Amino acid sequence: MKECCAFLLLLLFICPLGFYLYTIEYGTKLSPDFYAHSCPQVEDIVIDVLATTIATETRMAASLMRLHYHDCFVQFFFGCDGSLLLDSIGGIVSEKNSVFNSQSVRGFEVIDQIKAQLEKECPGTVSCADVLTLAARDSSVLSGGPSWVVPLGRRDSINASLSGSNSNIPASNDSFKAILRKFNRHGLDVTDLVALSGSHTIGFSRCTSFRQRLYNQSGDGRPDITLEESFAANLRKSCPIAGGEENLSVLDMVTAAKFDNNYFINLIKNMGLLYSDQILFSGNDISRGLVITYAQDQEVFFLQFAESMIKMGNISPLMGSNGEIRKNCRKINS
Numbered sequence: 507m508k509e510c511c512a513f514l515l516l517l518l519f520i521c522p523l524g525f526y527l528y529t530i531e532y533g534t535k536l537s538p539d540f541y542a543h544s545c546p547q548v549e550d551i552v553i554d555v556l557a558t559t560i561a562t563e564t565r566m567a568a569s570l571m572r573l574h575y576h577d578c579f580v581q582f583f584f585g586c587d588g589s590l591l592l593d594s595i596g597g598i599v600s601e602k603n604s605v606f607n608s609q610s611v612r613g614f615e616v617i618d619q620i621k622a623q624l625e626k627e628c629p630g631t632v633s634c635a636d637v638l639t640l641a642a643r644d645s646s647v648l649s650g651g652p653s654w655v656v657p658l659g660r661r662d663s664i665n666a667s668l669s670g671s672n673s674n675i676p677a678s679n680d681s682f683k684a685i686l687r688k689f690n691r692h693g694l695d696v697t698d699l700v701a702l703s704g705s706h707t708i709g710f711s712r713c714t715s716f717r718q719r720l721y722n723q724s725g726d727g728r729p730d731i732t733l734e735e736s737f738a739a740n741l742r743k744s745c746p747i748a749g750g751e752e753n754l755s756v757l758d759m760v761t762a763a764k765f766d767n768n769y770f771i772n773l774i775k776n777m778g779l780l781y782s783d784q785i786l787f788s789g790n791d792i793s794r795g796l797v798i799t800y801a802q803d804q805e806v807f808f809l810q811f812a813e814s815m816i817k818m819g820n821i822s823p824l825m826g827s828n829g830e831i832r833k834n835c836r837k838i839n840s
């Protein structure tokens with residue numbers, strides 16, 4: 507028994523994977539039925555708010571999908587736990603200030619709206635982390651993408667990690683190896699990387715995120731990748747060599763607001779907007795093969811996207827008596 511406890515402690519404190527396995531094997535599990543009795547209307551509330559919002563602003567689907575990703579990709583003890591939603595109040599330094607989030611992530615007021623509705627109907631029951639996860643799934647559905655059953659029961663963190671956000675979210679000019687390493691750190695593999703990058707089939711990027719790709723792609727271990735010339739010429743009009751940092755370009759210039767497999771077709775034509783997009787086609791044989799498969803068969807992409815989103819949503823959830831159910835997603839309860 508003593509040995510068993512010592513082993514568990516070792517897993518908990520030394521081996522992050524061990525903690526993950528512990529929660530799966532011995533602790534509570536996320537479950538699609540988690541709110542079946544306590545808040546059976548949760549999924550209806552989320553999709554109703556989103557349907558109205560996305561009907562007036564299609565981009566919001568992309569922004570909410572990205573919020574979930576940036577919430578999950580912080581660090582081991584800060585996975586999909588709503589930490590991204592916390593404002594800088596008291597001792598908390600908000601992840602909203604990280605290099606990847608500042609001036610970039612959006613959609614917090616939509617999450618507030620959903621949460622306010624949930625607090626009216628099922629007070630203190632549904633976590634902000636679960637709201638983010640459901641909103642990501644519904645954003646896919648409302649943009650024409652796949653649906654999937656969302657495991658629920660995450661709890662909310664009572665802290666945030668600015669440094670974790672800065673160091674664990676991949677940068678758009680990271681090398682293929684560096685990006686894959688960051689995915690591997692969260693238990694995601696090259697298939698997850700390629701499939702999840704397919705979310706760049708919707709949404710926008712600021713000029714500052716792809717300028718290097720337009721004007722000076724090589725260096726720092728990054729191989730040069732030739733951009734399709736007319737595509738590049740067009741991009742340079744809205745993204746000059748200096749200034750215009752915040753100018754927006756669509757991530758998928760063919761079907762910008764539709765969740766489909768055009769993103770992968772673009773990559774084959776050297777028309778990936780971000781360096782991190784295009785590198786999937788030239789990065790290694792496996793990723794190249796996956797890009798070709800998804801470009802040829804949207805159904806295969808959709809199935810893998812759904813599977814990888816569930817996997818991403820399972821990164822280090824807080825469960826049981828860990829964390830709390832925040833009343834307001836922007837601040838901890840006490």
Ligand code: HEM
Pocket residue numbers: 565567568569570571572575609610611612676677678679685699702703705706708709710711712713714715757780782
């Ligand atoms: C593979 C590593 C990734 C990198 C380097 C990356 C990078 C970026 C960058 C630079 C932007 C534009 C941000 C801006 O300029 O303000 C962006 C937008 C976006 N990203 Fe990613 N991303 C990655 C993976 C993902 C994943 C895994 C998801 C979701 C599952 C995702 C969803 C999105 C969406 C939907 C947008 C558009 C957001 C909007 O229009 O508001 N990205 N990403």
